[in-house]
Amino acid sequence: xxxxxxxxxxxxxxxxxxxxxxxxxxxxxxxxxxxxxxxxxxxxxxxxxxxxxxxxxxxxxxxxxxxxxxxxxxxxxxxxxxxxxxxxxxxxxxxxxxxxxxxxxxxxxxxxxxxxxxxxxxxxxxxxxxxxxxxxxxxxxxxxxxxxxxxxxxxxxxxxxxxxxxxxxxxxxxxxxxxxxxxxxxxxxxxxxxxxxxxxxxxxxxxxxxxxxxxxxxxxxxxxxxxxxxxxxxxxxxxxxxxxxxxxxxxxxxxxxxxxxxxxxxxxxxxxxxxxxxxxxxxxxxxxxxxxxxxxxxxxxxxxxxxxxxxxxxxxxxxxxxx
Numbered sequence: 001x002x003x004x005x006x007x008x009x010x011x012x013x014x015x016x017x018x019x020x021x022x023x024x025x026x027x028x029x030x031x032x033x034x035x036x037x038x039x040x041x042x043x044x045x046x047x048x049x050x051x052x053x054x055x056x057x058x059x060x061x062x063x064x065x066x067x068x069x070x071x072x073x074x075x076x077x078x079x080x081x082x083x084x085x086x087x088x089x090x091x092x093x094x095x096x097x098x099x100x101x102x103x104x105x106x107x108x109x110x111x112x113x114x115x116x117x118x119x120x121x122x123x124x125x126x127x128x129x130x131x132x133x134x135x136x137x138x139x140x141x142x143x144x145x146x147x148x149x150x151x152x153x154x155x156x157x158x159x160x161x162x163x164x165x166x167x168x169x170x171x172x173x174x175x176x177x178x179x180x181x182x183x184x185x186x187x188x189x190x191x192x193x194x195x196x197x198x199x200x201x202x203x204x205x206x207x208x209x210x211x212x213x214x215x216x217x218x219x220x221x222x223x224x225x226x227x228x229x230x231x232x233x234x235x236x237x238x239x240x241x242x243x244x245x246x247x248x249x250x251x252x253x254x255x256x257x258x259x260x261x262x263x264x265x266x267x268x269x270x271x272x273x274x275x276x277x278x279x280x281x282x283x284x285x286x287x288x289x290x291x292x293x294x295x296x297x298x299x300x301x302x303x304x305x306x307x308x309x310x311x312x313x314x315x316x317x318x319x320x321x322x323x
Contacts, residue, residue: 027267027279031286038293045296052175058288059177060085062281063236064259065266066188067229069280072263073192074225075205075272076125076132080117081233081259083143085252088113088237090147093156093247096163103162110238111231117143118230122223140256147249156247167242177239184232189277197224205272261308262287265315286311 039046064081071078092110095101117139124135169176192198200221203211212218236255241247266283268275287308294304 027265027282027286031282031289034286034289034293038289038296042293042296045293050292052178054285054288054292055181056175056177057292058284059181060236060240061255061258061262061287062181062284063184063232063239064255065262065280065284066184066277067232068256068259068263069188069266069268069275069277070192070201070225071132071229072260072268072270073201073205073272073275074222075208076222076225077136077260078121078226078229079133079136079256080121080139080143081229081236082252082255083140083147084114084117084230084233085237085240085255086147086249087117087143087150088234089241089251090151090156090247090249092163092238093159093241094150096159096241098158098160100160103160103166106163107166107238110241111234114230114232114234114237115227116230117233118227119223121230122226125226126219126222144249147251151247151249153249155249157245159242159245159247164242164245167239168245177243180235180239184235185277185281188232191228192277197221201225202273205269205274207273258287261312264312267315270316 035046044050064085067081068078088110091113092106095106095109096103121132121136121139124130125132128135165176166180167177171179192201200211200216203214203216204218204221208218237252240251262284263275263280264270264283265286266275266279266281268280290307290311291304294307
């Protein structure tokens with residue numbers, strides 16, 4: 001015979017399990033339903049070529065969103081990733097001229113820039129009481145200014161074919177951007193789900209004081225998280241520069257908002273402690289699918305912004321209700 005308290009505990013566990021399953025699969029179901037609806041409305045949507053176009057277009061945003069997922073799970077925010085895209089792109093393009101350096105050199109220089117910005121963000125946030133929003137807002141402005149200074153306000157062009165292949169080539173008919181996206185997704189998923197650092201991220205975002213009390217070095221975890229976000233933003237900047245064959249100092253403007261939107265739509269809680277890379281990837285794809293579908297239907301870009309805003313607000317409201 002179960003006592004009332006035991007029955008209540010059992011009901012709570014069942015309710016939590018059902019809620020978790022709905023949260024995990026609800027987004028995927030919504031994504032598939034939208035794809036089916038768009039396929040019915042526009043026959044051009046459900047083609048292999050259009051599918052490759054969608055995934056290629058969302059690759060940059062997805063890479064940024066992976067880094068943002070790490071940050072938001074720990075209860076932080078990073079507004080500097082769009083500027084990191086620009087400055088890393090300009091720096092990598094400066095070393096990618098034909099007959100100058102092997103392709104690995106511009107890649108490493110660009111990644112170094114992103115890691116440096118991430119380390120700066122993490123150091124200031126962990127060494128002061130300044131909120132991450134303010135810190136990364138400042139480094140966002142610094143990064144944009146550096147991109148303009150290094151490029152002298154002009155695009156950096158004349159890049160080598162080897163460098164341009166990184167974001168614009170194909171391997172066995174598959175765009176390199178998609179291959180890099182899948183590799184990054186696999187690595188980020190392993191980091192988040194299978195490593196000690198990943199478990200610490202959830203712990204810090206779920207309850208930072210308790211994490212400190214249990215012996216977790218919260219400052220070190222946050223530092224690593226912002227470095228990861230900066231590195232992924234730099235990778236996105238390198239690939240974007242390679243794809244358009246130009247280092248643009250104004251590249252990445254507004255990219256941080258798109259990445260945060262994909263992360264939130266994907267189920268990462270704005271208060272920290274909850275989120276998955278799978279959800280973030282689906283969130284980025286959902287944004288890409290809706291944008292592509294509306295383009296095929298000749299819907300004005302102005303209305304598209306309204307639609308995306310409604311989706312973001314809805315995702316935040318659902319997250320609040322779930323909690």
